[in-house]
Amino acid sequence: MVTGFSSRGPNALVPELQKPDIIATGQNIVAAWSGWDVPLEKKKHNYRFESGTSMACPHVAGVAALIKKKHPSWTPAMIRSALMTTAATLDNTDRDIVDDGVTDNSGARIATPFAAGAGHVRPQLALDPGLVYDAGPRDYVDFLCSLNYSKEELRRFAPGMSSCPRVLPGVPAGLNYPSFVVIFDNDTNVRTLTRTVTLVSGKAETYNVTYVAPKLVKVTVTPTTLEFKKPSERKSYTVEFRSLAEGNNTTTSDFGYISWENKEHLVRSPVAFQWKT
Structure with a gap:
């Protein structure tokens, strides 16, 4: 049974990414x-x-x-x-x-x-x-680009990135x-x-x-x-x-x-x- 205080979806920030991923034993x-x-x-x-x-x-x-x-x-x-x-x-x-x-x-x-x-x-x-x-890293860079991350924000995850190299159709749902x-x-x-x-x-x-x-x-x-x-x-x-x-x-x-x-x-x-x- 999923306990009453367990967090629920859908994902409020990125609706195209299903959350939660999984459940595990966590009560008593x-x-x-x-x-x-x-x-x-x-x-x-x-x-x-x-x-x-x-x-x-x-x-x-x-x-x-x-x-x-x-x-x-x-x-x-x-x-x-x-x-x-x-x-x-x-x-x-x-x-x-x-x-x-x-x-x-x-x-x-x-x-x-x-x-x-x-x-x-x-x-x-x-x-x-x-x-x-x-x-891999390229997949996540594409994912962040699809969320309209700025150059400065991208550099926190990929220091060598100055701009989004590509935006693939279906992303972020395509991750x-x-x-x-x-x-x-x-x-x-x-x-x-x-x-x-x-x-x-x-x-x-x-x-x-x-x-x-x-x-x-x-x-x-x-x-x-x-x-x-x-x-x-x-x-x-x-x-x-x-x-x-x-x-x-x-x-x-x-x-x-x-x-x-x-x-x-x-x-x-x-x-x-x-x-x-």
């Missing part, structure tokens, strides 16, 4: 503490229950450290991808993760990606994700991220995004795509099969999202996912759809 965690705020002679124990991001964050950081130990050459983006694309959307009883932050009369509802991100971290699967979405945000507005009912995945398993593999989308969206993935012949090989695919909503439709957001699968791996990316008028 037995934690060691130094007792710095209590005189030694009055301290009765060395452990207590803690809740919040101060508990969830070290869980995720610890898993990331384990992945880095096994895969020393992986970039932070590859590690993030492994965490997200292998995350669980079901709890340990195989039921949907629910959202404790819902306060309406219907009780707890299924947690959407705006509450749970890609899902709950699963360390064992994250060590062997099959495919990853990588992103090679392990999730998608598709925003429809009065100007367009079609969004096309491209992603690139890298094979990180130790052998050749073939993946087929599956997806789930709301009835108001038609999804076309090209190609529908990715065949990798060797480790570290990269393949790109394009997704066209077409809104079928009428002008008087009251839907403001909905969700789905895109998944690349074979018998050994499932690489799942959440998709958030938003309609703005």
